[in-house]
Amino acid sequence: DAMVIQNPRYQVTQFGKPVTLSCSQTLNHNVMYWYQQKSSQAPKLLFHYYDKDFNNEADTPDNFQSRRPNTSFCFLDIRSPGLGDAAMYLCATSRDRGARSTPLHFGNGTRLTVT
């Protein structure tokens, strides 16, 4: 019944070694989001795609990039992970953008560890 699927669930990478996290959805939603969530903190929006239109948050580091090759898939690339990038990364989708009363559907996240 999973509708937003994130792989892998756990990812370990070395300091400075590029890593890619993936997200797929079966909801055919227009919008896909990437959030970073650190322990006991609220999720922080990194960027989102409205269809093919990429929207970066002003305070998202350049180290974080994203790709959306088609409606179903979205990738988060961390070019040179630092120790401070260790976190849970959540992918979410919605039919419309945030102001509308459409819920966000979250995946179960990828927990990234940087060694």
Add this chain to the structure above:
Amino acid sequence: KNQVEQSPQSLIILEGKNCTLQCNYTVSPFSNLRWYKQDTGRGPVSLTIMTFSENTKSNGRYTATLDADTKQSSLHITASQLSDSASYICVVSVNYGGSQGNLIFGKGTKLSVKP
């Protein structure tokens, strides 16, 4: 500054008891308010969404209230179960007009239900 404050930060209750979680916000212009449940190691799951004109909304044993005048919301859990142990996150949507929007996340209340 748009902010969402939740209280208490954490709460322990006995199975079968009721509890109420609070959310205060200073968000303008307001679009809607959402409550999410996040189990440990999982992505958040939507419980309710309320717009300006809605005072209360229920989802099973979960009942959310909204007072748009005082900018307060509560989530009441009736007859708690062990599976209710989770973080509960209040999210307020800012309406920038059109299809644009922004979601302001609270830090969550961590609820532990003990047998």
